Amino acid sequence: MSRENMVSVAAMWHLSPKYQEHLDRLRHAELDMVREWIKPYKKVLEIGGGSGYLASVLSSWGCEITCLDLPGSGSGIIRHFPVQEYDGRHLPFPDGQFDVVFSSNVLEHVEALDELLAETRRVLNPDGVAVHFMPSSAWRWWTSVLHYVYVLRSAWWILVGLRKGWPETSNEVQQARPRNDIRLHDCWALIRRVMWAGAHGAFPNAFVELYTFTMRRWLHVFETNGFCPVQVRPNRLFYTGCALLPKWSLDTRSRLSRILGSACHIYVLRPAPDS
Numbered sequence: 280m281s282r283e284n285m286v287s288v289a290a291m292w293h294l295s296p297k298y299q300e301h302l303d304r305l306r307h308a309e310l311d312m313v314r315e316w317i318k319p320y321k322k323v324l325e326i327g328g329g330s331g332y333l334a335s336v337l338s339s340w341g342c343e344i345t346c347l348d349l350p351g352s353g354s355g356i357i358r359h360f361p362v363q364e365y366d367g368r369h370l371p372f373p374d375g376q377f378d379v380v381f382s383s384n385v386l387e388h389v390e391a392l393d394e395l396l397a398e399t400r401r402v403l404n405p406d407g408v409a410v411h412f413m414p415s416s417a418w419r420w421w422t423s424v425l426h427y428v429y430v431l432r433s434a435w436w437i438l439v440g441l442r443k444g445w446p447e448t449s450n451e452v453q454q455a456r457p458r459n460d461i462r463l464h465d466c467w468a469l470i471r472r473v474m475w476a477g478a479h480g481a482f483p484n485a486f487v488e489l490y491t492f493t494m495r496r497w498l499h500v501f502e503t504n505g506f507c508p509v510q511v512r513p514n515r516l517f518y519t520g521c522a523l524l525p526k527w528s529l530d531t532r533s534r535l536s537r538i539l540g541s542a543c544h545i546y547v548l549r550p551a552p553d554s
Contacts, residue, residue, distance in 0.1 A: 299356065301525035303332050306383055308529050309514050309543060310336055313410050316510075316547055317342060321378040324370070324402065326395075327385030329353075331360030337381075345377075368394050375404040383412040384543070387480030387492065396504040400550045409506060409548040413497055414479065414520075415513065417540025419488045422479070422520040479520060494544050506548035513541030 310317075310333055317323060319341030328334050328346035330353070337344045338360060350364045365371060368391045380399045389395050399409055478484050482491050490496060498508060517535035519542070536542070 297525065298522055299330070301522060303330075304529075305516065305518055306333055307336060308516065309383065309412055309545070312514060313545060313547065314340070316408055316410055317379050317381065322376065323379045323381055324372070324377045326370075326380065326382040326399070327352075327388070328360070328362045330356045331358050331362045333381075333383060334360035334362070342379075345372075367391065368398070370395075370398040370402050372402045374401055375407075376402050378404060378407045380407070380409045381411070384414055386411055387413060387482075387488075390481045392481075392500070393504055396501070396506070400505050403550055405550070407550070408509065409546075409550075411546045411548070412514070412543045413546060414492050415494070415541055415544050416489050416492045417517075418519065418542040419479065419485060419492050421517075421539060423485050425519050425521045425523060428521065428523060497544070497546065501546065501548055502551075505551045507551050508546065509549055510545070510547040512545050514543040514545055515541050516543070518542045 317337065317340065321342050323337055323342045323344045325334050325337070325344060325346045326348075328348050331346050334344045334346035344360070346360055346362045347365045347370070348362050349367050352364075353362060367389065380403055386392060386395075403409065479488060480491075482488050494511060498511065501508065513536070515536050516529065516532045517539050518532060
């Protein structure tokens with residue numbers, strides 16, 4: 280079994296409609312938190328749009344929305360809104376075209392971040408704002424702690440699949456089936472993946488992300504790249520990357536965030552005057 284196949288089998292829950300519904304509900308609730316900054320008739324650029332779900336919400340608000348993501352980002356998911364492909368570095372638009380640049384849990388994955396932020400600043404008009412949701416250190420901590428619960432649940436999925444036979448539902452699930460090309464380094468990679476949580480974004484490991492996901496660090500990144508903070512606050516919702524207990528209500532997650540911490544921070548930024 281190759282490393283890619285084993286990891287895909289362990290993550291089959293993330294291809295399911297229930298997971299997408301859970302994630303969309305959280306992202307929609309977060310988007311409502313920044314509605315004051317994204318008014319109708321504004322020209323909005325979403326970076327890392329994925330399924331286009333949030334773009335469809337912004338469109339329903341009356342925004343003129345353009346949605347971008349990397350090639351192949353739509354594999355295995357249903358598109359809710361047209362998503363254009365781009366190279367992850369250069370935004371194919373003229374200077375000052377957008378009133379708002381928006382992203383949700385995307386920038387932590389970008390390797391050429393300075394270059395992309397410079398492009399973000401370029402395509403914003405002088406009075407525009409950038410609105411970014413970023414995972415917090417609390418999210419990183421609890422996702423790491425609950426990693427082992429996630430592993431046990433994934434093992435259950437695999438056992439059920441092997442016992443009942445793999446469903447003939449989609450190419451993605453077909454590709455996630457284990458094959459017989461077992462190699463020693465693949466097995467060791469899976470052991471490492473099971474023993475400890477891997478990095479979520481473009482960072483060496485989950486331990487480093489406890490720092491890189493802090494509010495202080497991201498404010499330094501934004502300010503270094505020519506942005507001034509206008510509003511920075513937690514989203515006041517608790518959830519993890521393990522998608523455990525997806526039926527918990529938003530009220531429950533809000534109450535838990537007071538004790539366990541918020542999963543995201545919201546950054547509303549303007550281009551610095553001298554940038």
